[in-house]
Amino acid sequence: MGLFDEVAGDLGQMLGAHQAQGAAGDNPMLQAVMGLMNNSGGLSGLLEKFQQGGLGDLVQSWVGTGSNLPISAEQIQQVLGSGMLGDIASKLGIQPDQVAGELSQALPDVVDKLTPNGQLPAEIDLMATAQQMLGKLLG
Numbered sequence: 001m002g003l004f005d006e007v008a009g010d011l012g013q014m015l016g017a018h019q020a021q022g023a024a025g026d027n028p029m030l031q032a033v034m035g036l037m038n039n040s041g042g043l044s045g046l047l048e049k050f051q052q053g054g055l056g057d058l059v060q061s062w063v064g065t066g067s068n069l070p071i072s073a074e075q076i077q078q079v080l081g082s083g084m085l086g087d088i089a090s091k092l093g094i095q096p097d098q099v100a101g102e103l104s105q106a107l108p109d110v111v112d113k114l115t116p117n118g119q120l121p122a123e124i125d126l127m128a129t130a131q132q133m134l135g136k137l138l139g
């Protein structure tokens with residue numbers, strides 16, 4: 001099994017709480033995380049938001065090769081704001097505070113899996129990987 005397959009499988013399991021009622025393998029939470037990255041200027045743009053929000057140490061732990069520091073739902077809400085969380089919540093059919101809670105559990109692991117060597121991949125590589133992950137998970 002290659003790195004891509006491992007990452008896609010792990011992300012699918014981590015974010016599997018919101019399997020869609022539609023097509024098999026559809027994962028709205030994974031789509032939301034990828035959309036969040038896309039709307040933030042990629043992974044580096046998303047991580048920059050957290051750094052600007054005073055959470056640089058957390059971000060570095062997610063990207064680095066050591067253990068991931070946890071982030072709270074409240075910290076997610078502070079950085080992303082109610083508008084962005086509200087948009088994701090409406091797409092998933094859940095409450096914004098639930099989105100923040102699930103992102104607080106998933107985001108450190110997602111970033112960790114997308115940065116296996118302790119550094120950010122080139123955005124072109126990252127977007128190709130993200131598209132492959134979505135394609136694989138959505139069948």
